[in-house]
Amino acid sequence: MSNTTSDDSLITTEVQADSNDDSAAPAAGTAVAARNLNVYYGDEQAIDDVTMEIPEERVTALIGPSGCGKSTFLRCINRMNDMIEICRVEGDVEFGGKNVYDADVDPVALRRKIGMVFQKPNPFPKSIRDNVAYGLKIQGFDGDIDERVEESLKGAALWDEVKDQLDSSGLELSGGQQQRLCIARAIAPDPEVILMDEPTSALDPVAASKIEDLIDDLAEEYTVIIVTHNMQQAARISDRTAVFLTGGELVEYDDTAKIFEDPEAQRVEDYITGKFG
Amino acid sequence: MATDNANANGFGEVSRVRGIVFEYLSLGASVFGLVALGVLLVYVAIDAFDLANASPEWLLTYFLTLVVPFLAFCLYSASDPTVTRRALGALGGGLVAVAALFTAIEALVVPIPRLNWQLAYLFVVAAPVTAYLAYVGSGGRVGAVGFGLLGRLVGGAAVGLAVGTLFLVFDPLLWFLAYTLGVLPAVGLYAFGRRRSTPRARTAAAPVGLGGLVAAVFLREVIPTYPSDLIIYLWTVAVPVAVAGALLVADRRGRVAAAAVGGVPLAAATAGGFLAPGAGLPSPTVLLVLVSIGVPTAVYVSRVVDAGEGLAGLGLPLLLAAGAVLGALIVGALGFPAPDPWLDGSFLTAAPSRTPSDAGLYPAIVGSVIIIALVAVLSFALGVGTSVFLEEYTPGTGPLGTLTRILQVNIANLAAVPSVVYGLLGLGLFANLLGLGIGTAVTAALTLSLLILPITIISAQEAIRSVPDDLRRGSDAMGATRWQTTKNVVLPEAMPGILTGTILALGRAIGETAPLIMIGAATTVFRAPDSLFSRFSAMPMQIYTWAGFPQADFRYGVVAAGVITLLLILVGMNGTAILLRNRAERGS
Ligand SMILES: Nc1ncnc2c1ncn2[C@@H]1O[C@H](COP(=O)(O)OP(=O)(O)O)[C@@H](O)[C@H]1O
Numbered sequence A: 001m002s003n004t005t006s007d008d009s010l011i012t013t014e015v016q017a018d019s020n021d022d023s024a025a026p027a028a029g030t031a032v033a034a035r036n037l038n039v040y041y042g043d044e045q046a047i048d049d050v051t052m053e054i055p056e057e058r059v060t061a062l063i064g065p066s067g068c069g070k071s072t073f074l075r076c077i078n079r080m081n082d083m084i085e086i087c088r089v090e091g092d093v094e095f096g097g098k099n100v101y102d103a104d105v106d107p108v109a110l111r112r113k114i115g116m117v118f119q120k121p122n123p124f125p126k127s128i129r130d131n132v133a134y135g136l137k138i139q140g141f142d143g144d145i146d147e148r149v150e151e152s153l154k155g156a157a158l159w160d161e162v163k164d165q166l167d168s169s170g171l172e173l174s175g176g177q178q179q180r181l182c183i184a185r186a187i188a189p190d191p192e193v194i195l196m197d198e199p200t201s202a203l204d205p206v207a208a209s210k211i212e213d214l215i216d217d218l219a220e221e222y223t224v225i226i227v228t229h230n231m232q233q234a235a236r237i238s239d240r241t242a243v244f245l246t247g248g249e250l251v252e253y254d255d256t257a258k259i260f261e262d263p264e265a266q267r268v269e270d271y272i273t274g275k276f277g
Numbered sequence B: 001m002a003t004d005n006a007n008a009n010g011f012g013e014v015s016r017v018r019g020i021v022f023e024y025l026s027l028g029a030s031v032f033g034l035v036a037l038g039v040l041l042v043y044v045a046i047d048a049f050d051l052a053n054a055s056p057e058w059l060l061t062y063f064l065t066l067v068v069p070f071l072a073f074c075l076y077s078a079s080d081p082t083v084t085r086r087a088l089g090a091l092g093g094g095l096v097a098v099a100a101l102f103t104a105i106e107a108l109v110v111p112i113p114r115l116n117w118q119l120a121y122l123f124v125v126a127a128p129v130t131a132y133l134a135y136v137g138s139g140g141r142v143g144a145v146g147f148g149l150l151g152r153l154v155g156g157a158a159v160g161l162a163v164g165t166l167f168l169v170f171d172p173l174l175w176f177l178a179y180t181l182g183v184l185p186a187v188g189l190y191a192f193g194r195r196r197s198t199p200r201a202r203t204a205a206a207p208v209g210l211g212g213l214v215a216a217v218f219l220r221e222v223i224p225t226y227p228s229d230l231i232i233y234l235w236t237v238a239v240p241v242a243v244a245g246a247l248l249v250a251d252r253r254g255r256v257a258a259a260a261v262g263g264v265p266l267a268a269a270t271a272g273g274f275l276a277p278g279a280g281l282p283s284p285t286v287l288l289v290l291v292s293i294g295v296p297t298a299v300y301v302s303r304v305v306d307a308g309e310g311l312a313g314l315g316l317p318l319l320l321a322a323g324a325v326l327g328a329l330i331v332g333a334l335g336f337p338a339p340d341p342w343l344d345g346s347f348l349t350a351a352p353s354r355t356p357s358d359a360g361l362y363p364a365i366v367g368s369v370i371i372i373a374l375v376a377v378l379s380f381a382l383g384v385g386t387s388v389f390l391e392e393y394t395p396g397t398g399p400l401g402t403l404t405r406i407l408q409v410n411i412a413n414l415a416a417v418p419s420v421v422y423g424l425l426g427l428g429l430f431a432n433l434l435g436l437g438i439g440t441a442v443t444a445a446l447t448l449s450l451l452i453l454p455i456t457i458i459s460a461q462e463a464i465r466s467v468p469d470d471l472r473r474g475s476d477a478m479g480a481t482r483w484q485t486t487k488n489v490v491l492p493e494a495m496p497g498i499l500t501g502t503i504l505a506l507g508r509a510i511g512e513t514a515p516l517i518m519i520g521a522a523t524t525v526f527r528a529p530d531s532l533f534s535r536f537s538a539m540p541m542q543i544y545t546w547a548g549f550p551q552a553d554f555r556y557g558v559v560a561a562g563v564i565t566l567l568l569i570l571v572g573m574n575g576t577a578i579l580l581r582n583r584a585e586r587g588s
């Protein structure tokens, strides 16, 4: 974000942030908690001693300049970092009262409880129905798959657009529809937490705003943790905001309204007013 | 040069000479190669079908009854006046040009051996125009239907014959038990599980099937009497194929149509099977061929009728058959001298002989088909397995990573090892060490599989590597195991590429002779192999042997007929594989 537009954006975010005040009020239980989390890629440290508690059934936004470790933090929660050979994690990530890095945790089983949506829509080259049913099938779900597919597509606000073409390929949809298909895919197995890594940054503004509306609805049932580099977006949709800065340091973590109106740290204020980042 | 006259005319010019020279040189090289190959094939075809002895009247008759109606069909399907005008122009103008040029060359330069201008016209003008019009015609609805139907008839016959050939070697009785005890219950359980959404039935399918297969192997020697071959094929092949066809139709067109699509071909095939011995034909083969032609054809016709478009195309096979019969009648009635082709029914069904006119390729065809089927299965399974292991399962670092890299380099080098060396390996490893026998079909199949394995692995790896990582991460994040991700996402996406590589590799395997000589394959066998451990010969071996015979009839006629047969089988095999690949591509 450049300096010239940053003042406007701060103003709009303030207005937006106000409207979120009520929902940000008393936090429910804790869905995910990081304790003294350090992550290294080889010798390079990507997360620096982060401790934070993420509330249930709320939208928590992770913001910060690129390369500050937001995606890395997100991947720690469902242990997708295990796939990166040089990645080393120290500290705890608690999910459902259990440290997911304990030796007796099966990362595959863990991921079945946590949905993930990526930056670039990545539907499988299969039919829309098979895309949504994917998680159910690999988990050996024995209920009515078609019913679940319909429910999930409705939950992702996509049902009306695709209900007549469930057998056509998911790749035939537009970018925004593909991303909503990925959300439907993620919620179909009914996870507890949904992780989203910049889910709108590859989309046009109209498609992005549909996804933002959707995230609002999702928070009624799921814990949503969303990485974004778009500060207005964080202000509009999240209840809590965590600001990471270079080096993987969690500088400030508070109610969204507080972060955007009256941040404690000068560095955070500089960042959200666009003085750097 | 670019800068010289930059000011003279606006932007100036940039030299493209080198690009143009390169373009025409490469065009020239490929055209030269294709023309050389084309001329060779023309001569081989002329020899194989004895066209040099075809009278002009004979050629004209068949041209009028067979080729002209076919061209008219294509033009009707294309229904494009420009195409029609151009085609007629090419046929007419080509006639004049070829006749004039041919006579001129014969008179002024050199006499052209074993060709007359009519044949030259046929190959230089008529054949390309026909191919072009077939291509254009297949774009229209009518043409698409016509060729679709024709393809199912020809393809069905080929598949039926191939399956029949495989049963010469694989024990039908064992298959009967395996099907009844293993395959049928497993498929039944799986289908039941899907329909009723009971995953337990679905997961039980695999163990039940496996148990059935094991039981079949044990019971094979215990059970004293079996039904006749015809009943076995009816029960294990014809009925399931008919049921599958009926199920395909049932969804859209209801029960009556489904029953007709499954029942009519099944009844016809059964009747054909029981009547065949009367006509001196092997009844199981007749049954298999009829059912593998009938069911796909019926399904296709029912679909076309359902869509209601291009119905006229269904007449194409009839048009061609009528043309052939009419041509034969005219030739017979007017007594036109006809050629006596080397490549005829008896060439395909007879055993080799010392007299050229009796010589046949049958045992070698059977040998080749069996070996190729085995090689296809083995190299596909091993190639996919190895490449999945190398690409998806091994880490990039650590001792296992180093091992993988060493393997990788070795596989690349193995692809360049001469085939004679593989022959030696096959002789030492399979024939002697493992005792599979010198010159047996199974030794040959294993040797050839090993020979093409590096190519299959490398191309499969390439295909797997080209699957975007996004998809893998998407599947992993859903909580899929490595195996689930590989099976559900990576392999389906990579399958077209894997199949392309396998097709190319198989094309190489079918034509190999050197490794077969090394493992002691017979140059000539007089009986088709009847087990995996019997001595066999393959088409290239037999052709090579014939080429060394002293009689000229062998070196020209019989060898040519063999080459054409080999090429046709190769094209048929590749065509099937390409169809499969396109299916896989469309599926994903
Ligand atoms: N797969 C990886 N291998 C090595 N270094 C990585 C990898 N992924 C991220 N990093 C490094 O970790 C740091 C944080 O990256 P990331 O979590 O992607 O940041 P963000 O999502 O905030 O842009 C960066 O310095 C980046 O270079």
Ligand SMILES: [Mg+2]
Residues within 6 Å of the ligand: A070, A071, A072, A197
């Ligand atoms: Mg990122």
